[in-house]
Amino acid sequence: MVVVEHVARSFPNGSERLELLQDVTFAVSPGERLAVTGASGSGKSTLLSLIAGLDAPDSGSIVVADRTITGMDTETVTRFRARHIGLVFQFHYLLRDFTAEENVMLPAYIAGLSRRDALERARGLMEELGIIDRRERLPAHLSGGERQRLACARALMNDPDVVLADEPTGNLDEENSALLTELLFDLVARREKSLILVTHDTGLAGQCERVLRLEGGELRAVA
Numbered sequence: 001m002v003v004v005e006h007v008a009r010s011f012p013n014g015s016e017r018l019e020l021l022q023d024v025t026f027a028v029s030p031g032e033r034l035a036v037t038g039a040s041g042s043g044k045s046t047l048l049s050l051i052a053g054l055d056a057p058d059s060g061s062i063v064v065a066d067r068t069i070t071g072m073d074t075e076t077v078t079r080f081r082a083r084h085i086g087l088v089f090q091f092h093y094l095l096r097d098f099t100a101e102e103n104v105m106l107p108a109y110i111a112g113l114s115r116r117d118a119l120e121r122a123r124g125l126m127e128e129l130g131i132i133d134r135r136e137r138l139p140a141h142l143s144g145g146e147r148q149r150l151a152c153a154r155a156l157m158n159d160p161d162v163v164l165a166d167e168p169t170g171n172l173d174e175e176n177s178a179l180l181t182e183l184l185f186d187l188v189a190r191r192e193k194s195l196i197l198v199t200h201d202t203g204l205a206g207q208c209e210r211v212l213r214l215e216g217g218e219l220r221a222v223a
């Protein structure tokens with residue numbers, strides 16, 4: 001479902017280059033949950049951006065849901081992302097002039113679902129995540145944890161093949177963290193999706209089939 005081969009990514013860093021990812025190779029199959037850990041600044045978010053097609057590697061190839069996304073033009077990759085990839089990132093990019101509910105339903109509405117069906121699906125997900133009573137609010141009037149759950153509901157709207165989650169439980173209390181984890185894990189298991197989860201939480205990582213650690217530009221298995 002996700003195949004990353006020999007991916008490298010560097011950034012300019014003064015007069016030198018920061019060789020962030022050097023030779024990253026791994027695959028995630030349908031129904032599999034992969035946790036990625038690593039120190040702050042090791043390149044975890046950068047790796048997810050590459051898999052989402054938000055950034056392009058210097059070399060190597062990335063295949064998501066049987067399509068090679070490396071080399072796709074921006075418009076094609078944007079359309080592909082909307083259909084196949086669900087993103088739950090550290091910064092949520094919620095639309096501030098739209099209500100919670102509108103933020104959640106928008107991806108499906110844009111993808112061509114009727115307003116009524118999009119709304120019904122959005123409400124179902126918001127119900128599951130315990131934010132249904134916040135549906136009329138603007139993102140600015142929600143707590144950090146509520147915004148996080150909103151972003152998660154939005155990511156799941158189009159029933160993506162691959163979910164990329166960057167510290168999805170970072171702002172959440174224990175109860176909501178468990179709720180969100182259960183929803184993500186359940187989705188993966190029930191519908192044979194792939195989940196790549198960046199987390200510092202060893203308990204959470206331990207619930208995944210596989211844990212890899214990003215260190216020195218390489219991804220290694222954690223014993």
Ligand SMILES: Nc1ncnc2c1ncn2[C@@H]1O[C@H](COP(=O)(O)OP(=O)(O)OP(=O)(O)O)[C@@H](O)[C@H]1O
Binds near residue numbers: 011039041042043047
């Ligand atoms: N576009 C860019 N230009 C220059 N440097 C960048 C760029 N994107 C990321 N970096 C650098 O790459 C390094 C890794 O960033 P990244 O966000 O991937 O780390 P991370 O592992 O997700 O860290 P954290 O756990 O703190 O979220 C950082 O030092 C960052 O400054």
Ligand SMILES: [Mg+2]
Binds near residue numbers: 045046090166
């Ligand atoms: Mg990060």
